[in-house]
Amino acid sequence: MSALLDYYWTNAKLSVIEQFQYPVANYFYMIGMIAEPVIYLVVWSTVARAQGGEVGGYTPGAFAAYYIVWTLVRNMNIVFTPYGWEWRIRTGQLSVSLLRPLHPLHSDISFFAGWKFVVIVLWLPLAAFLSLVFKPALNPTVLEIGVFFLAIWGAYLIRTMLLWLLGMLSFWTTRVSALFELYFALELLLSGRLVPLSLMPPWVQTLAGYLPFKWAFQFPIESLVGQLSPVELMAGLGMQVFWIAAGALVLQGVWRFAIRHYTAVGG
Amino acid sequence: MTLPTSASAIHVSRLSKTYFVPEREAGLKAALKSLVRRKTRAVKAVDHISFDIAPGAVVGFLGPNGAGKTTTLKMLSGLLYSTDGEARVLGHIPSRRERDFLRQITLVMGNRNQLQWDLPALDSFDLIRAIYRLPAADFTRARDEYVALLEVGPLVKKPVRNLSLGERMKMEIIGALLHQPKVLFLDEPTIGLDVTMQRRIRSFVAEYNRRYGATVLLTSHYMADVEALCKRVIVIHHGRILYDGDLSGLVEKFSAYKTIGVTLEDGTADLASYGAVVGNEAGKVSLRVPKTETAAITARLLADLPIADLTVEDPPIEDVIERVFAQGASEEQAA
Amino acid sequence: MNLFRLAFIFFRVGALNELQYRVNFFIQLLQSLVALGVGLVGLGLVFSHTTDLNGWSRPELLAVMGVHILMGGLINTVIQPNMQRLLEEVREGTLDYALTKPEDAQVIVSVREFRIWKVVDVVMGMMVLLAAMLQLQARLGLWQALAFAVALLFGWAMIYAFWLMLTSTVFWFIRIDEMVNLFEGVYAAGRWPVSVYPDWLRTGLTFLVPVAFAVTVPAEALTGRLTWQTLLGAAALAVVLLILARWVWRTGLRRYSGASA
Numbered sequence: 001m002s003a004l005l006d007y008y009w010t011n012a013k014l015s016v017i018e019q020f021q022y023p024v025a026n027y028f029y030m031i032g033m034i035a036e037p038v039i040y041l042v043v044w045s046t047v048a049r050a051q052g053g054e055v056g057g058y059t060p061g062a063f064a065a066y067y068i069v070w071t072l073v074r075n076m077n078i079v080f081t082p083y084g085w086e087w088r089i090r091t092g093q094l095s096v097s098l099l100r101p102l103h104p105l106h107s108d109i110s111f112f113a114g115w116k117f118v119v120i121v122l123w124l125p126l127a128a129f130l131s132l133v134f135k136p137a138l139n140p141t142v143l144e145i146g147v148f149f150l151a152i153w154g155a156y157l158i159r160t161m162l163l164w165l166l167g168m169l170s171f172w173t174t175r176v177s178a179l180f181e182l183y184f185a186l187e188l189l190l191s192g193r194l195v196p197l198s199l200m201p202p203w204v205q206t207l208a209g210y211l212p213f214k215w216a217f218q219f220p221i222e223s224l225v226g227q228l229s230p231v232e233l234m235a236g237l238g239m240q241v242f243w244i245a246a247g248a249l250v251l252q253g254v255w256r257f258a259i260r261h262y263t264a265v266g267g
Numbered sequence: 268m269t270l271p272t273s274a275s276a277i278h279v280s281r282l283s284k285t286y287f288v289p290e291r292e293a294g295l296k297a298a299l300k301s302l303v304r305r306k307t308r309a310v311k312a313v314d315h316i317s318f319d320i321a322p323g324a325v326v327g328f329l330g331p332n333g334a335g336k337t338t339t340l341k342m343l344s345g346l347l348y349s350t351d352g353e354a355r356v357l358g359h360i361p362s363r364r365e366r367d368f369l370r371q372i373t374l375v376m377g378n379r380n381q382l383q384w385d386l387p388a389l390d391s392f393d394l395i396r397a398i399y400r401l402p403a404a405d406f407t408r409a410r411d412e413y414v415a416l417l418e419v420g421p422l423v424k425k426p427v428r429n430l431s432l433g434e435r436m437k438m439e440i441i442g443a444l445l446h447q448p449k450v451l452f453l454d455e456p457t458i459g460l461d462v463t464m465q466r467r468i469r470s471f472v473a474e475y476n477r478r479y480g481a482t483v484l485l486t487s488h489y490m491a492d493v494e495a496l497c498k499r500v501i502v503i504h505h506g507r508i509l510y511d512g513d514l515s516g517l518v519e520k521f522s523a524y525k526t527i528g529v530t531l532e533d534g535t536a537d538l539a540s541y542g543a544v545v546g547n548e549a550g551k552v553s554l555r556v557p558k559t560e561t562a563a564i565t566a567r568l569l570a571d572l573p574i575a576d577l578t579v580e581d582p583p584i585e586d587v588i589e590r591v592f593a594q595g596a597s598e599e600q601a602a
Numbered sequence: 603m604n605l606f607r608l609a610f611i612f613f614r615v616g617a618l619n620e621l622q623y624r625v626n627f628f629i630q631l632l633q634s635l636v637a638l639g640v641g642l643v644g645l646g647l648v649f650s651h652t653t654d655l656n657g658w659s660r661p662e663l664l665a666v667m668g669v670h671i672l673m674g675g676l677i678n679t680v681i682q683p684n685m686q687r688l689l690e691e692v693r694e695g696t697l698d699y700a701l702t703k704p705e706d707a708q709v710i711v712s713v714r715e716f717r718i719w720k721v722v723d724v725v726m727g728m729m730v731l732l733a734a735m736l737q738l739q740a741r742l743g744l745w746q747a748l749a750f751a752v753a754l755l756f757g758w759a760m761i762y763a764f765w766l767m768l769t770s771t772v773f774w775f776i777r778i779d780e781m782v783n784l785f786e787g788v789y790a791a792g793r794w795p796v797s798v799y800p801d802w803l804r805t806g807l808t809f810l811v812p813v814a815f816a817v818t819v820p821a822e823a824l825t826g827r828l829t830w831q832t833l834l835g836a837a838a839l840a841v842v843l844l845i846l847a848r849w850v851w852r853t854g855l856r857r858y859s860g861a862s863a
Contacts, residue, residue: 003397003400006397006400007394007397007398007400009397010393010394010396010397011394011397014383014386014390014393014394017386017390018383018385018386021385024780025779025780027780028780028781028783028784029780029783031784031787032780032783032784032785032786032787032788033787034787035784035787035788035790035791036787036790038791038803039790039791039793039794042794042798042799042800042803043648043655043794043798044648046655046656046798047648047651047652047655050652050654050655050656051651051652055651055652056651092376095341095346095376096380096381098345098346098364099344099345099346099369099372099373099374100369100398100399101366101367101369101370101398101399102398133800175625175629177629177633178628178629178632181632181633181636182632182636185636185637185639185640188640189640189643194640194643194644194647195644195647199647199651200647201650260348263345263346263347263348263362264347264348265286
């Protein structure tokens with residue numbers, strides 16, 4: 001076990017070193033990414049003002065808080081792209097991974113985890129700037145901050161499982177882009193990325209409750225920005241743990257099938 | 268030679284790999300038909316091969332492209348399922364991909380690398396240490412030993428992307444051996460390298476084998492690799508083993524010719540009546556003669572002509588190998 | 603004119619190439635439909651909570667979305683692939699092939715790539731526009747249609763000039779992929795009329811990255827909000843940007859060829 005932790009630490013460290021070589025690239029990427037939430041923020045703030053100050057329980061200040069925290073959660077959500085699996089298989093990098101006495105999932109998790117640390121550091125000035133411009137209404141309790149910090153890592157792990165499962169489709173077919181696009185569209189709508197789910201019609205909210213998407217996006221944001229009770233906060237973390245475990249279980253099963261298929265055909 | 272299974276480092280028995288390739292003729296009708304019923308053609312990449320390799324042996328695996336060499340290596344390293352037969356490496360079944368098994372082998376393939384591109388090789392080595400859970404002392408000792416042997420000391424701190432191809436290959440090999448595997452599968456390890464680099468890599472592999480008694484199975488196009496490292500050679504073609512034994516025996520068995528090099532004292536004479544003239548360089552004429560007649564023809568030459576120098580050589584091994592493949596192919600067609 | 607002849611040649615080759623891969627049509631269609639679906643959901647959501655966004659009604663916003671998709675298609679068929687190729691070639695030093703041809707280099711690097719399947723977006727944008735116009739029960743007068751086409755042309759020219767300038771910075775700074783990614787993010791802002799955004803952002807979206815002129819202004823032409831002044835301003839800005847872009851391009855090219863700038 002300690003050997004595994006040693007590996008995580010080593011790999012994450014390397015990832016940090018690598019990423020710090022490209023601060024400009026990382027920054028431009030992040031700046032390009034904040035266009036999306038800024039658009040949502042502006043549009044919904046306009047709607048809120050037109051409706052007399054608030055809509056769906058959110059004031060312009062609340063929207064600002066939601067979408068600014070959104071930028072950090074969105075960054076935590078970025079994991080190995082499912083499109084990358086086709087590359088892994090085609091170039092033989094997967095074979096290299098398979099020759100090692102280590103499940104490749106560990107490699108991805110530790111590598112991106114290291115990167116996230118760099119991202120968090122780079123994000124802080126960006127958040128400060130956005131806060132100056134859009135004036136978010138934000139005063140979280142200590143408990144909320146603590147839960148938030150755990151929740152963003154929970155979100156990271158949930159999305160890692162989900163996108164691995166999606167990416168593994170590449171083992172059986174190369175025509176995966178249609179499925180990926182559909183998935184991303186659904187995720188956009190049901191995770192709280194487009195709008196806070198409370199603004200969605202009730203049936204959508206119910207549906208979203210049964211799916212893992214909102215626990216990777218909306219919940220971490222809400223834990224900091226919203227008015228969740230301590231019970232709700234803990235329950236939320238519990239749901240994250242549930243989805244991580246469920247995801248990992250399904251992933252292991254599918255992985256065995258995938259490797260069986262891969263080693264039968266060769267790479 | 269047959270050893271009891273338990274004593275072999277690598278035991279292969281009637282190992283086969285058959286691919287089913289979809290087959291379709293051109294044309295619209297065939298395309299429509301293929302929607303309903305997929306016709307497949309069976310391609311035997313490896314066809315019931317068997318051999319045993321003793322621990323510590325260095326064996327060369329020779330064959331033209333598509334002969335089944337890489338497929339066999341992949342089956343032995345667990346990357347590929349076999350269709351028939353069995354294989355055991357150090358007592359393990361490769362396709363199970365057990366942790367213990369993976370810790371004891373290494374597969375080096377020319378174009379697939381495992382080092383981080385943007386970081387110094389030293390950092391990648393540390394990562395390998397963590398992956399294989401190597402005790403720090405063992406790891407440092409092995410690493411320093413290899414770095415010294417390959418003379419890459421000042422290069423390990425440079426980012427891998429700044430190294431030349433040969434230097435990168437050296438780093439890759441170090442990385443592949445840090446966990447001191449007992450079995451090495453080397454797939455064309457010197458391909459694309461210049462002559463000096465090839466020699467370096469060869470002597471490194473030989474040294475590793477000498478110091479650690481590791482078993483090495485090596486495929487290569489370069490006869491120099493095989494001649495330098497392997498006493499035993501397995502020749503494979505169309506998935507079948509054509510020859511398994513000493514390198515010298517290969518020449519003996521398959522070459523029906525010898526080459527007589529004749530240098531005359533006074534200019535040139537027409538030697539066509541003695542044998543097939545295959546070369547004429549700076550006064551030295553090369554004659555290809557049937558092996559059995561070598562002595563007789565040599566005697567005639569010495570009697571008839573004023574000879575300044577005469578040599579009798581085996582044909583180059585490349586020619587022999589080509590002949591073996593051609594023979595194997597024609598046997599296939601006959602059978 | 604030479605420009606059109608060259609463009610047509612390249613268009614034919616590009617189209618023939620891509621037409622081989624009919625499956626790409628279906629992939630593109632699916633992607634466009636999904637994007638449209640998400641856009642419509644977003645629009646529907648906004649209007650489930652309000653009846654008017656900053657003075658724009660629902661069908662008017664639908665028109666903006668239509669222009670956004672249409673213009674996006676026009677950008678992705680010609681501008682984006684050419685600029686991307688230019689970027690790669692400067693980086694790898696293979697731009698020389700384009701420079702040794704007996705035609706103006708800027709023309710060549712601007713028209714040689716053509717992604718025909720992105721035309722799906724152009725068609726889809728027009729259909730959305732049609733739906734919006736029907737909902738508005740607007741009569742499309744000849745002048746209005748003309749103004750729309752002209753505004754579209756100016757907007758497209760401005761985007762081209764902007765992209766060319768942005769891509770030309772590669773002659774000075776090698777790693778600018780991420781800056782190009784930036785454009786994608788900023789262009790997404792064009793889905794809503796720029797009047798929605800705070801002043802400083804609106805200025806940026808008008809003069810820094812000419813999204814306003816690419817999307818909002820043509821939409822204004824269709825919904826009867828366009829003024830003569832704006833149209834003239836668009837013309838002027840288009841000309842200025844094109845001249846500026848050509849200057850940046852030529853300076854960069856001289857630098858690339860090793861001449862002192």
